[in-house]
Amino acid sequence: MNFDFSDEQKQLRDEARKFLAEKCPPKAVRAVLDGNAPYDRELWKGLAGMGFLGVAVPEAYGGAGAGHLELCVIAEEMGRALAPVPFSSTVYLAAEALLIAGSEAQKQKWLPLIAGGYAIGTLALFEGKGNPSPEGIKLLASGNSLSGVKKPVPDGAIADFVIVAARTGSTGRDSDISLFLVDMKAGGVEAKTLTNVDPSRGQAELIFRNCKAEPLGAATEGWSLVSQVLDRAAVLLAFEQVGGADRALEMGRDYALDRIAFGRPIGSFQAVKHMLADMYVSATLARSNCYYGAWALSTNASELPEAAAAARISATQAFQHCAKNNIQVHGGMGFTWEFDCHLYYRRANATALSLGSLSYWEDALIDRMRKRNAA
Amino acid sequence: MNFDDTPQEAAFRAEVRRWIGANAPREFEAELSKASLGRIKLKKHDIVEVAKAWQRKKSEGGWVCLNWPREYGGRGATAVERVIWQQEEGVYFKLTHPFQIGEGMCGPTLMAYGSEADKRRYLPKIASGEEIWCQLFSEPSGGSDVAGLRTRAEADGDHWIINGQKIWTSGAHYSDYGILITRTDPNVPKHKGLTMFYIDMKSAGVEVRPIKQANGMQEFNEVFFTNLRISDEQRLGAVGDGWNVSLTTLMNERMTIGARLATGFSELFDFCCNLMTEDGLAIDDHATRSKLANWAVKNSGLKYTSMRAISALSKGERPGPENSIGKLVAGSMLQDIAMYAMDLQGASGMLTDPDAAEAAGQFQAMLMSSPSTRIAGGTDEILRNIIAERVLGLPGDIRVDKDVPFNKIPTRGR
Numbered sequence: 120m121n122f123d124f125s126d127e128q129k130q131l132r133d134e135a136r137k138f139l140a141e142k143c144p145p146k147a148v149r150a151v152l153d154g155n156a157p158y159d160r161e162l163w164k165g166l167a168g169m170g171f172l173g174v175a176v177p178e179a180y181g182g183a184g185a186g187h188l189e190l191c192v193i194a195e196e197m198g199r200a201l202a203p204v205p206f207s208s209t210v211y212l213a214a215e216a217l218l219i220a221g222s223e224a225q226k227q228k229w230l231p232l233i234a235g236g237y238a239i240g241t242l243a244l245f246e247g248k249g250n251p252s253p254e255g256i257k258l259l260a261s262g263n264s265l266s267g268v269k270k271p272v273p274d275g276a277i278a279d280f281v282i283v284a285a286r287t288g289s290t291g292r293d294s295d296i297s298l299f300l301v302d303m304k305a306g307g308v309e310a311k312t313l314t315n316v317d318p319s320r321g322q323a324e325l326i327f328r329n330c331k332a333e334p335l336g337a338a339t340e341g342w343s344l345v346s347q348v349l350d351r352a353a354v355l356l357a358f359e360q361v362g363g364a365d366r367a368l369e370m371g372r373d374y375a376l377d378r379i380a381f382g383r384p385i386g387s388f389q390a391v392k393h394m395l396a397d398m399y400v401s402a403t404l405a406r407s408n409c410y411y412g413a414w415a416l417s418t419n420a421s422e423l424p425e426a427a428a429a430a431r432i433s434a435t436q437a438f439q440h441c442a443k444n445n446i447q448v449h450g451g452m453g454f455t456w457e458f459d460c461h462l463y464y465r466r467a468n469a470t471a472l473s474l475g476s477l478s479y480w481e482d483a484l485i486d487r488m489r490k491r492n493a494a
Numbered sequence: 495m496n497f498d499d500t501p502q503e504a505a506f507r508a509e510v511r512r513w514i515g516a517n518a519p520r521e522f523e524a525e526l527s528k529a530s531l532g533r534i535k536l537k538k539h540d541i542v543e544v545a546k547a548w549q550r551k552k553s554e555g556g557w558v559c560l561n562w563p564r565e566y567g568g569r570g571a572t573a574v575e576r577v578i579w580q581q582e583e584g585v586y587f588k589l590t591h592p593f594q595i596g597e598g599m600c601g602p603t604l605m606a607y608g609s610e611a612d613k614r615r616y617l618p619k620i621a622s623g624e625e626i627w628c629q630l631f632s633e634p635s636g637g638s639d640v641a642g643l644r645t646r647a648e649a650d651g652d653h654w655i656i657n658g659q660k661i662w663t664s665g666a667h668y669s670d671y672g673i674l675i676t677r678t679d680p681n682v683p684k685h686k687g688l689t690m691f692y693i694d695m696k697s698a699g700v701e702v703r704p705i706k707q708a709n710g711m712q713e714f715n716e717v718f719f720t721n722l723r724i725s726d727e728q729r730l731g732a733v734g735d736g737w738n739v740s741l742t743t744l745m746n747e748r749m750t751i752g753a754r755l756a757t758g759f760s761e762l763f764d765f766c767c768n769l770m771t772e773d774g775l776a777i778d779d780h781a782t783r784s785k786l787a788n789w790a791v792k793n794s795g796l797k798y799t800s801m802r803a804i805s806a807l808s809k810g811e812r813p814g815p816e817n818s819i820g821k822l823v824a825g826s827m828l829q830d831i832a833m834y835a836m837d838l839q840g841a842s843g844m845l846t847d848p849d850a851a852e853a854a855g856q857f858q859a860m861l862m863s864s865p866s867t868r869i870a871g872g873t874d875e876i877l878r879n880i881i882a883e884r885v886l887g888l889p890g891d892i893r894v895d896k897d898v899p900f901n902k903i904p905t906r907g908r
Contacts, residue, residue: 120497120574122798122805188495372886387889389875392882399881400819404795411798414495433791478780481787485777488790489767 122410124192132192138169139200145459151203152319152462157277157312163204164236172210173234176218181231187417191358191409198359198438199366201466203319205239205274207359207473211352212273213240216282219351220298220336220344229280229300238279243269243325244345250479251349253296253342258327260285263334265299265307265327273473275323276310279303282335283327284345296341299332307331317469319462350427353474354412357427357434360470361409364402364434367441367463371395371448378450391448398441405430405437425491428484435471435480442467497801499578503808506575510582513555518586519548526585528854542626542668545589549623559597559621566605566613567621573807592665596620596627600673603743604692607730616671616692628669628695630660630717631740635905637662638876640675641684641737642895642903645719647676647691654678654691654729656699656722662870666702666715669695673743675736680901687900688736691728699723709862755824756867758831758860759793762786765835765853776838785834792823818885822877825868832861 124132142165151159166172175190176182183189190210197206214233217226217240232238246269249255258267265285275281281301288295301308307330315322336344372395375386385391412430415423442463446453453460471477499507522544525536536544552558553567560576562568571579580587590597601620604613619625636642645658656676666672672695679687693700699722704712731739766786769776776782799819806812835857836843845851846858868874882888895903 120499120503120801120805120808122495122497122801123809124495368886372888375888383892384889386882387892389879389891392886392888393875393878395886395888396878396881399886400823403799403819404792404823407795407798407802408791410495410802411794414497417495428787429791429794432787433795436788436791478784481784482780484787484790485783488763489777492763492767 122414124188128188128192131189132196135169135171135193135196136199138165139196139202143200143202145201145462148201148203148319148462152465154318157321158205158274159203162202166202166204166206167234167236170234172206172236173214173230175210176214176230176234180226181234183234187355188413190355191413191416194355194358195362198362198466201319201363201462205241205277205320207320207352207356208241208274208278209233209239211355212242212348213280213282215351215355216242216298216335216344216348219347220340221300222335225300225333225335232279239274239277240280240282241272241274241278242345242348243272243275243281243283245269245271250475251345253293256284256286256296258283258285260287260297260299260332263299263332265301265330265332268324268326270324271313271315271322272325274321275325276312276321278310281308281325283332284341285332287338287341293342294339296345297338298335298341298344300335301327301330301332305331315469317465319466320469346424349474350424351416353427353431353480354409354416354423356470356474357405357409357412357430360434360438360467361402361405363463363466363470364398364405364437364441367438367445367460367467368395368398368402370460370463371398371441371445374449385448394444394448398444401437401440405433408433425484425487428480428487431474431480432477432484435477438463438467439471500808503574503578506571507578507582510557510579513557514582514584514586517551517555519544519589522589523585526588528856529588541589542592545592546623548586548589549593553622558593558623559601562601562605562617562621566601567618574804577804577807592626592668593620593623595629595664596625599629599743600627600671600692603673603690603730603739606742607690607739608692609727612692612727625670626665626668628663628666628672629743630663630666630672630674630693632662633659634661638873640740641688643675643677643688645674645676646680647678647689649678649726650723652726654724654726656691656693656719656724658719660717660719661705662714663702663717664714664870666695666717667704667712671695672717673730675740677900678733678736681899682734683897684895684900684903685737686734688740689733690730690736690739691724692730693722693724693728697722697724708865709859711863755796755820757789757793757796757824757827758835758857759789759827761853761856761860762789762831762835765857766838769838769852771838782838789827789831792827796820796823818877818881821867821871822874822881825864825874828860828867829864832857832864836861 142162147159150156170183171193173182174185174193175187178184217229229238244251246255246257258265265283280303283299283301284296285299286295287297307328309326311324313322313324375391376384378385408430412426415426446460446464449458449460452458535541556569559568560571560579561573564570601617604616620627631640633643635644647654647656672693674691674693676689677687678689699720701718703716705714705716706712766776766782839852846855851858883890
């Protein structure tokens with residue numbers, strides 16, 4: 120048994136950390152947060168140059184052909200650095216959807232553009248409030264023409280292409296849903312930027328008006344594909360969350376060591392020590408669940424749906440826990456715009472919802488565990 | 495990243511399976527698998543006798559204290575092989591309970607500090623289960639603050655005279671020997687005046703009184719020493735070095751990897767899959783599912799954390815500090831799960847009557863034993879201090895008694 124990343128993968132992590140420390144300091148995150156740019160273009164190009172955008176894309180499609188374990192390693196570093204780029208939408212959602220459902224032509228067209236940093240992609244799933252469900256999808260496909268509204272769509276306003284879950288039937292079954300790919304250049308889609316709790320990553324409303332689209336994957340298989348993409352993205356995003364949780368814990372620890380009150384470092388008070396110890400416990404449990412998810416994702420194991428849900432829940436809880444208590448350790452300074460604590464708090468609470476909320480994944484986990492137990 | 499055994503590990507696992515398949519006491523399998531934490535009892539047999547018989551059989555086959563050297567009764571196996579054994583031993587692991595302190599704490603301390611003659615005399619019998627050992631550390635005046643202990647050992651030629659009292663000594667009532675930490679010099683600060691010995695629990699001057707616990711069982715004891723006279727040859731480590739010796743013992747306890755911590759989760763999950771309420775199966779209820787999911791990810795998180803530690807061992811690395819979270823997470827989970835399982839039963843959840851209680855009363859038993867898991871072997875609060883100080887590098891507590899001679903430390907709060 121070797122339940123750990125390899126030395127080469129750890130080396131990749133060090134490289135990614137070094138690169139991001141240089142190219143993605145908090146100042147860069149704030150530039151996007153403050154609305155000066157929709158995302159960090161320089162960083163995006165740099166990530167492409169490092170080969171990070173296509174790390175799990177096969178060489179035949181212009182990627183590095185490394186694999187999903189390598190992508191997990193990079194995801195963790197992206198989360199740590201709060202990278203203000205459309206990485207999760209393009210790489211976890213769009214590229215994964217293309218990899219599992221795309222036609223040869225679709226893969227040939229879009230994957231090299233993703234790997235090279237030339238195309239931003241995303242998945243348009245949600246239509247207002249509510250968690251992922253086939254019933255929630257009202258956007259209609261009439262032939263290859265789409266009409267309806269999607270929101271929130273991550274990075275929807277800067278996307279070059281969008282994968283859309285659309286209704287193609289009304290039998291009340293999962294098979295009513297099909298996936299489509301929309302090239303945003305073709306027109307027929309209006310994009311409105313929506314503000315959100317984490318402005319370092321954009322959200323949008325997309326209005327489709329008889330928009331031309333091409334099918335992605337088999338018709339009627341849409342919902343099954345959405346579920347698969349969500350599971351894969353859940354593992355990858357969980358690594359981002361664990362990276363963020365670890366960094367928030369470190370910030371809290373460092374501040375507790377530096378800040379003096381009542382004549383001693385506040386980190387010497389048990390109330391503060393125990394709070395930080397509990398943050399460490401959450402982050403460690405989440406990391407271990409994520410490793411299992413990484414194993415399941417990289418081997419396409421039948422355990423993936425259960426492993427993904429566990430990683431998603433555990434990492435969501437850990438990031439929220441560490442981000443909120445990091446502010447608490449910092450006291451009043453933690454609630455200022457100037458300190459970086461709120462950047463993590465924002466990211467933690469946005470990522471907690473972006474693939475469906477905790478209660479959605481809790482339900483999914485229990486269903487999947489029951490299925491396994493019954494088998 | 496994989497879960498596969500190496501070819502050598504796979505061969506070892508196959509050998510373990512073969513041996514357990516051929517030798518395990520199957521007549522107790524059903525009873526043992528149902529026995530929940532805190533009440534391992536067999537209906538018609540004495541648990542210690544059954545445990546000793548299984549331990550003896552394992553010892554004859556070379557399956558005890560696997561990572562100890564062969565000359566001391568072990569197998570000279572690797573840490574990973576030991577974990578593989580534990581994984582395969584399954585429910586029979588519950589029978590190793592009386593020997594865990596000997597294997598995990600007393601044995602390693604003897605190995606580090608005992609004379610060669612002592613090691614050859616005692617270690618093989620610890621391994622085979624013929625002699626059971628206990629650990630005499632905690633005292634009424636020193637629980638979390640072990641170094642505050644007051645049991646005195648006074649030199650008398652090449653002997654020592656011991657007077658005082660220990661408490662919370664697990665298994666003292668069936669133990670043959672024990673390692674005992676004492677105060678030999680009250681005039682120096684508390685950590686510096688301690689000395690470690692081993693003693694024969696059947697000696698004159700040793701009196702064991704079982705403590706009736708809050709759950710009604712009697713697993714730990716008070717042990718009184720009245721002019722117990724022992725030879726200086728029973729000393730482990732230098733006079734005044736007892737604190738360092740005890741750290742060796744405790745370190746060994748923490749290095750025990752792959753320890754199967756009970757969380758109560760699988761019991762609760764099964765219970766919820768079968769419990770019919772007025773609104774249907776408990777597991778179909780949204781609130782119940784949410785709670786189960788939260789415990790599920792803690793449970794799996796602990797499991798995979800321990801696998802990460804095993805992986806480090808298998809590569810010859812020291813496991814990282816992440817393993818220190820185990821008991822802290824499992825202890826309160828066990829308690830919370832017991833309470834929730836009872837809550838699901840409504841008013842009848844309070845019943846323990848064997849004919850009336852749901853799930854054979856296992857959650858009620860879990861409720862009553864679970865407080866001890868959050869206290870024994872380091873309270874939740876001490877464990878949080880350890881994580882904060884040794885893992886996160888936060889400052890130690892301010893210790894007002896650290897540099898004060900022991901006999902000048904106040905003994906009463908007010």
